[in-house]
Amino acid sequence: MAVAAGCTVPAFAPNGSDQARSTPAPGASTAPGGSGTADWQPCPDIPEQLVGQSAPGMTYDCAKVTVPRDWNDRNNGETYGIAMIRIRSSKQQGRIGSLLLNPGGPGGSGIETAVYLSFGEAFGGLPAEVTGKFDIIGFDPRGVGRSDPVKCISPSDQDASFAAPPDPVSQADFDKLVTLNKRIASGCGAKYGDQLPYFSTEQAARDIDSLRQAVGDDKLSYLGFSYGTLLGATYAQLFPRNVRAMVLDGAVDPAQSFVEGSETQAKGFERAFTNFTAWCKQTPGKCPIAADARKAVTDALASAATKPVAGSDGRKATPGWIFVAVISSLYTESGWAKLAGAIADLRQGNAKGVFTLADQYAERKPDGSYSNLFDANLAVNCADTKQAPTIDEVRRLQGEWRRKYPLFGGSLAVGMLPCAVWPGERDPYPAGAATDAPPIVVVGTTGDPATPYENTADLASMLGVGHVLTWEGEGHTAYPSTPCIVNAVDDYLIDLKVPQEGLRCPAR
Secondary structure: OOOOOOOOOOOOOOOOOOOOOOOOOOOOOOOOOOOOOOOEOOOHHHHHOOOOOOOOEEEEEEEEEEEOOOOOHOOOOEEEEEEEEEEEEEEOOOEEEEEEEEEOOOOOHHEEEEEOOOOOHOOOOOOHHOOOOOOEEEOOOOOOOOOOOOOOOOOHHHHHHHHOOOHHHHHHHHHHHHHHHHHHHHHHHHHHHHHHHHHHHHHHHHHHHHHHOOOOOOOOOEEEEEEEHHHHHHHHHOOOOEEHHHHHHEOOOOOOOOHHHHHHHHHHHHHHHHHHHHHHHHOOOOOOOHHHHHHHHHHHHHHHHHHHHHHHOEEOOOHHHHHHHHHHHHOOOOOHHHHHHHHHHHHHOOOHHHHHHHHHHOOEEEOEEOOOHHHHHHHHHHOOOOOOOOHHHHHHHHHHHHOOOOOOOHHHHHOOOOHHHHOOOOOOOOOOOOOOOOOEEEEEEOOOOOOOOHHHHHHHHHOOOOEEEEEEEOOOOOOOOOOHHHHHHHHHHHHHHOOOOOOOOOOO
């Protein structure tokens, strides 16, 4: 269930504090359907809790927009509250409007990501040119964070999911994982029942148009990362004439089936891991497992199956936890050295580095509790899935993909099990042209593990108005990583200048 639809947080956004995840966003709601304007209320407590302070020269205000649970039956009185934060620079001049952003997941908090990005370029955040022209609007999609969050997986089941063999070979181990996923799915079905299809991407995309109206914009300016590209592409298909500018960074290809998308990710992570091993050979001074990094990781997985190292909190660094640490490290190039160090330390009986990487990815807190990231991820992914494979098909694909992608193939196949046993009805998103929309910029990273570069041109072509911008770098998503990418994206967002066709930005 870990990576079925891309990243959990964008590559440049650190995790938030424990307290912040339960802090509601203040502000009165607008009427169902998004009529009216947002009732903004100051909320400087959110950056204080996440970072310890507000960004210099920035003000923070929060509001909620009330939307129908089901846009196909919007008058039945059942609603969700969509929480958002508005960040405004004191140096803003010539304001264009609002820039709505989504960090991906599904399940990532746009509110928290917007706060991190508000600290500017020196901290990997948004350029002053952008914050000087736009109010930055972060929002938590329905079911996420502060927006009526889905929460139906117990911490013990979360731990069991991450600790389980990532690619169970024996039938007994595979059956145990099936049983665990059935228990999780049953619990979510019992708690949410008929609501489950309402967490779909199409429903969330319709919410965005209510947010656009609530912030007072005639046209939407949008920045979406990873799964946020799918959310943005869906909006562009539903409301093409309401788009002003749209940047989709780390493309999901809506035309791919659930199985095709999972295999594409297996290929992407395998390629990124190979790039990591090449980096180890080239920079042995930075990689303590440089002699053969792939063998070091596979040996660690094999050893952990029989003699897992215990962490300071009593957890054992099973192959599952090690695999999650590997996944986590590949989202950024800076994570490579952390992975190498963690595997080297594990050889010495120290599992701290493994659990640090894994817990960062899983959003597991020191007290053993979790955010609702993976609850929402599961609910959205399975609601979106038009046709999931059967358990027997998953088992067959596990063997086939393991032969193609030795480290990640079997695990990504097994990652389809949750939706194979999901009880809710499905509400698949559209996959077609954004007819009448303006040019949309689709950004791809050649070494991206979670949304492989091949998706970039496919998404641009499907939309019919997409323009590809390439970063020849590593890690997940590109903006705002290098001046070349920043300049191209900023010129488009601010002046609607489409990047030069075929523009490829160097890694450094």
